[in-house]
Amino acid sequence: MSLLPALAACLVLLSLTGLGATRPPAPPPGKTVVNGREYQEMAAFARDKGMTYSWDGRSRSLRVSSKSVRLDFSINQRDMKVNGVVVWLSFPVVLVSGKVYLSTTDVRSTLDPLLRPPRNAAGQKVRVVALDPGHGGHQPGHQAGAELEKTHALLLARKVRALLRASGLTVVMTRDSDEFVDLDQRPEIARRQKADVFVSLHYNGVEGEGSSASGVEVYCLTPAGASSTNTRGDSSISDKAWPGNLNNSRNMLLAFQVHKAIVGAVDANDRGVRRARFAVLRNATMPAILVEGGFMSDPTEAKRIYSAAGRDQLARAIVDGILAYKRLVER
Ligand SMILES: [Zn+2]
Structure with a gap:
C-alpha cells in the first residue's frame, strides 16, 4: 500500500469515528x-x-x-x-x-x-425577610393617571411587613418612606441586616392605547448562560454568572412558592414565574425574587391594586408563599 491511499483511509477513519x-x-x-x-x-x-x-x-x-x-x-x-x-x-x-x-x-x-427542594443546614432558619418596595423619591415607577407605582408598592410592603411580624419573622425594609434608594444599595441593605430572603415589590404597567396586558408574575434571576423572559433594563447585561446565581435553586423555589400562593388567592391572569437579570436580583447575596402584583394600566386590575381589600389579599398570599418556602428549606 502506498503512502497516499493509507493516509486517505486514515483521514476517513478519523472523521467516521469523530476523532477529527x-x-x-x-x-x-x-x-x-x-x-x-x-x-x-x-x-x-x-x-x-x-x-x-x-x-x-x-x-x-x-x-x-x-x-x-x-x-x-x-x-x-x-x-x-x-x-x-x-x-x-x-x-x-x-x-x-x-x-x-x-x-x-x-x-x-x-x-x-x-x-427536590433544597434544604438548609440544620439550625439554619429563615428569620429575617428584606422587603424592597420598588422605586421612590424622584422615580415614581409606573404611572396611571394620578396613581404612582412607588406609592402602592410601599403600601403593599407595609401590609406584608405587618403580616410577617405577626408570624414571628423579623422584617427589614429597603425604604419606609417616599425616598430614592439606589438599586445597588437595596440588596446591600438586606445583606447588612443579615436578611435570609429578599422580596422586591412592584406593580406593572403598559403605556399606550389598546394594550390589554394584565396579571401577576414573579421573577427570579436568570441562570448564567440562559436568556431572560424579560430583557427590559438588562439588554446591555451579559449572560455571565452574578452573585445572585449562587442561590439559583432557592431563588426558583421561593419564586414558585410565592407565585403559586398569589395565583391561588388572587383572581388574576397567571403570567408565570419568569426570569430577569434585574439589578436587585443580580446583586442579592440571599435568595431573591421580584413580585409584579398586577397591571396598573388595566382598569379592572387597577381597582384591586388600589383597594385595601385587594392589597390585603395579595399581601397575605405573598406571606403564605414565604412561609411555605421557609417550611420547605427548614424541613
Ligand atoms: Zn416597578
Missing part, C-alpha cells in the same frame, strides 16, 4: 445538542424522577407526572405548568427525531429545585 479535530464530541446517550446547548431526553428525565410520561401527538404536548406533581410541556414552548401554575423555562422544549428533549439548564435550574 473539527467535530465536537458526541453527547452521552439520552442527551443531544441543540443550538450548542445540551438537552436531555424527556423520557429519561421522567424515569430518573420516578415519574410517568405521556405524549399527546395531536396537541404536541406532554405530561410528566407522579402522585403529587404534574408537569405539562408543549413542543417549542418555553412556558410550561407545574401543578397548573405557569413557569417559564430558560429554553423551549424540542422534538428531535421523534423524541422530546428538555435543556439540561432547565433540569438543573428550573425543575430540580421544585421536584
Whole structure:
C-alpha cells in the first residue's frame, strides 16, 4: 500500500469515528445538542424522577407526572405548568427525531429545585425577610393617571411587613418612606441586616392605547448562560454568572412558592414565574425574587391594586408563599 491511499483511509477513519479535530464530541446517550446547548431526553428525565410520561401527538404536548406533581410541556414552548401554575423555562422544549428533549439548564435550574427542594443546614432558619418596595423619591415607577407605582408598592410592603411580624419573622425594609434608594444599595441593605430572603415589590404597567396586558408574575434571576423572559433594563447585561446565581435553586423555589400562593388567592391572569437579570436580583447575596402584583394600566386590575381589600389579599398570599418556602428549606 502506498503512502497516499493509507493516509486517505486514515483521514476517513478519523472523521467516521469523530476523532477529527473539527467535530465536537458526541453527547452521552439520552442527551443531544441543540443550538450548542445540551438537552436531555424527556423520557429519561421522567424515569430518573420516578415519574410517568405521556405524549399527546395531536396537541404536541406532554405530561410528566407522579402522585403529587404534574408537569405539562408543549413542543417549542418555553412556558410550561407545574401543578397548573405557569413557569417559564430558560429554553423551549424540542422534538428531535421523534423524541422530546428538555435543556439540561432547565433540569438543573428550573425543575430540580421544585421536584427536590433544597434544604438548609440544620439550625439554619429563615428569620429575617428584606422587603424592597420598588422605586421612590424622584422615580415614581409606573404611572396611571394620578396613581404612582412607588406609592402602592410601599403600601403593599407595609401590609406584608405587618403580616410577617405577626408570624414571628423579623422584617427589614429597603425604604419606609417616599425616598430614592439606589438599586445597588437595596440588596446591600438586606445583606447588612443579615436578611435570609429578599422580596422586591412592584406593580406593572403598559403605556399606550389598546394594550390589554394584565396579571401577576414573579421573577427570579436568570441562570448564567440562559436568556431572560424579560430583557427590559438588562439588554446591555451579559449572560455571565452574578452573585445572585449562587442561590439559583432557592431563588426558583421561593419564586414558585410565592407565585403559586398569589395565583391561588388572587383572581388574576397567571403570567408565570419568569426570569430577569434585574439589578436587585443580580446583586442579592440571599435568595431573591421580584413580585409584579398586577397591571396598573388595566382598569379592572387597577381597582384591586388600589383597594385595601385587594392589597390585603395579595399581601397575605405573598406571606403564605414565604412561609411555605421557609417550611420547605427548614424541613
Ligand atoms: Zn416597578
